Amino acid sequence: LxxxxxxxxxxxxxxxxxxxxxxxxxxxxxxxxxxxxxxxxxxxxxxxxxxxxxxxxxxxxxxxxxxxxxxxxxxxxxxxxxxxxxxxxxxxxxxxxxxxxxxxxxxxxxxxxxxxxxxxxxxxxxxxxxxxxxxxxxxxxxxxxxxxxxxxxxxxxxxxxxxxxxxxxxxxxxxxxxxxxVMYDNSLYFSRISDEKSDIIKDLELENKEYVLVTVHRNNNTDDPQRLSQIFDGLIDIVKEFKINIVLPLHPRTREKLKSLTEEVLEFIQNNEHFKIVDPVSFLDMIQLEKRAELIITDSGGVQKEAYFFKKPALVMRKETEWVEIIEAGAGVLIDSEKELMKKSFSKFYKAEIDFPQIFxxxxxxxxxxxxxxxxxxx
Ligand code: UD1
Ligand code: UDP
CATH class of the missing domain: 3.40.50.2000 (Glycogen Phosphorylase B;)
Structure with missing residues (x-):
């Protein structure tokens, strides 16, 4: 064949x-x-x-x-x-x-x-x-x-x-x-290899630190300046309120669009010690970041599933998702680009005890x- x-x-x-x-x-x-x-x-x-x-x-x-x-x-x-x-x-x-x-x-x-x-x-x-x-x-x-x-x-x-x-x-x-x-096949297979080989936690100086993993690249979020700024406003509020770190491996599409943010927001996300915006990371590094995160905020299809595979709650920055089982299981919530909903959902899911039945x-x-x-x- x-x-x-x-x-x-x-x-x-x-x-x-x-x-x-x-x-x-x-x-x-x-x-x-x-x-x-x-x-x-x-x-x-x-x-x-x-x-x-x-x-x-x-x-x-x-x-x-x-x-x-x-x-x-x-x-x-x-x-x-x-x-x-x-x-x-x-x-x-x-x-x-x-x-x-x-x-x-x-x-x-x-x-x-x-x-x-x-x-x-x-x-x-x-x-x-x-x-x-x-x-x-x-x-x-x-x-x-x-x-x-x-x-x-x-x-x-x-x-x-x-x-x-x-x-x-x-x-x-x-x-x-x-x-x-097939992504679940991969996450199971590479989880241990990631534990052995990835140095990302050390490299980003995240040992013993709590952080939220964030990814954003959907065209409706990146290409609409209002949505993009709502998202970053929400993340900044979470940093200020919870004193938690944000790790954001940035998709090239999103990097190009950052200039639509205000000077004030750019200055905060580039210089605040809690914000770690990095280039896209390798898969083994990504798995490590997912496994150690407190919570994941994403608009990615794959990352919302991997959050589930590694038993992390996901705030999904979309109006709807094709991965409805995650939302139905109570392990994720659709927050669109609403900053108030992001903050409210963060409080609700941070340290929450959640079940992750096997659905993949x-x-x-x-x-x-x-x-x-x-x-x-x-x-
Ligand atoms: C594409 C997919 C999307 C998927 C995403 C995964 C389509 C319509 N969209 O979106 O479903 O979720 O990949 O990441 O197929 N760029 C670079 N370097 C690269 C690749 C892209 O700089 O190696 C920049 C370019 O400016 C490019 C922009 O990113 O114009 C968007 O790339 P494109 O492949 O068109 O769409 P994605 O947003 O990556
Ligand atoms: N991913 C990665 N490095 C990163 C960001 C994502 O290895 O910096 C992986 C992630 O673990 C997942 C896949 O890329 O397996 C998801 O791809 P993406 O978010 O680009 O697209 P989508 O799944 O939304 O189509």
Whole structure:
């Protein structure tokens, strides 16, 4: 079975590690993987660092597409992926998540009849103003194999007309599976390695200090100066009131937008001893930061899940989330960009005792996916 994997953005590289590892350890005789990097993310600390640390094979192709408007970026990827598909002639294409790289792979492959495998299928925020919502819906609807990490995602697919227990799947008769989350596979696998190898706590002088881990990069938060300033006002209030540290590994998109903040806010976040704004960190460092945090404030899809994996409450800076189970479990709360709600929720969740029932599978999602792909290929 020859699969062609598309990665492009940081979280996809991380997700791809789980399947690559399963192939290397358990299916090297049966599955051959070709990796294509679209080049959507290209800074060393947004891309290369993850290949090294997560032991993902070097990409066989890099399309070097880089940043751009949605249309130009996606179009360049479609063209590049189509060429590689024609050269490599794989049995299927593997697509992760909901980025423009996902959508490009879906369009390129489905048009030339290469079966699409979508990992992280069925997730819905029901907010089509998000570029990711468009990407995931479009990808799901040209997929032949849809692997959903959560029950809700699986149910969403059934509501959209996908059928259970499909044999001999094809694009008109696709097969859907509920299989757990490959990111959970990764967090379990790399947790101990992170304990052994990461020095980030020492490097940031956080030993014996309490801190909140923050990430922000969603376009509606970064590109709207009012929302961005509400978020930073809220964080500053938390620092002042609770005398707690904030650690914020800053996405390049957000770094570019900081200049929309007032001089006063910039001066505070750059010079106050409690604020630690750093460049994006490696995955092993990120796990360490997540594990030691008191609480996590984020608008990231992946980071809100990892908060849950490591049993940390999450304040989610969005109006809605596709990871509804986290909110339903009472382990997270949607705070949008409301600073008052941020402060109130912080008080409520700080030091709170919370249950984290297992809702993201058993850490073997990648093996489940490999088994299904192999059995469908040979049937
Ligand atoms: C993309 C995904 C988003 C995902 C995020 C993960 C889309 C539409 N969005 O958002 O779903 O959550 O990745 O991080 O696909 N930049 C750099 N260096 C890099 C990469 C980006 O400086 O290596 C800067 C550029 O100014 C670029 C901006 O970040 O214009 C945005 O990058 P882009 O990949 O378009 O979107 P993300 O916001 O990263
Ligand atoms: N991550 C990381 N370093 C960072 C920030 C995030 O390794 O500085 C990891 C994080 O642990 C998670 C993934 O990147 O596995 C989430 O990616 P991101 O927040 O960029 O995108 P999203 O999940 O929202 O699409």
């Amino acid at each position: 020859k699969i062609l994997t598309i990665v492009g953005a940081r979280p996809q590289i991380i997700k791809a590690a789980a399947l690559s590892r399963a192939i290397r350890e358990d299916y090297s005789e049966t599955i051959e993987e070709v990796i294509v990097h679209t080049g959507q993310h290209y800074d060393e600390n947004m891309s290369k660092i993850f290949f090294e640390e997560l032991q993902i094979p070097e990409p066989n192709y890099n399309l070097n597409v880089g940043s751009g408007l949605h249309g130009a970026q996606t179009a360049a990827m479609i063209q590049g992926i189509e060429n590689v598909l024609n050269d490599e002639n794989p049995d299927c294409i593997i697509l992760y998540g909901d980025t423009n790289s996902t959508l490009a792979g879906a369009i390129a492959a489905s048009k030339i009849h290469v079966p699409v495998v979508h990992i992280e299928a069925g997730l819905r925020s029901f907010n089509k103003a998000m570029p990711e919502e468009i990407n995931r819906i479009m990808c799901d609807h040209v997929s032949t194999y849809l692997f959903s990490p959560t029950k809700t995602g699986y149910q969403n697919l059934l509501k959209e007309g996908f059928k259970e227990n499909i044999n001999d799947a094809n694009i008109d008769n696709p097969a859907v599976f509920h299989c757990g989350d 599978g058993n850490g073997k999602a990648a093996n489940f996916i490999c088994e299904r792909l192999i059995s469908n290929h040979s049937s």
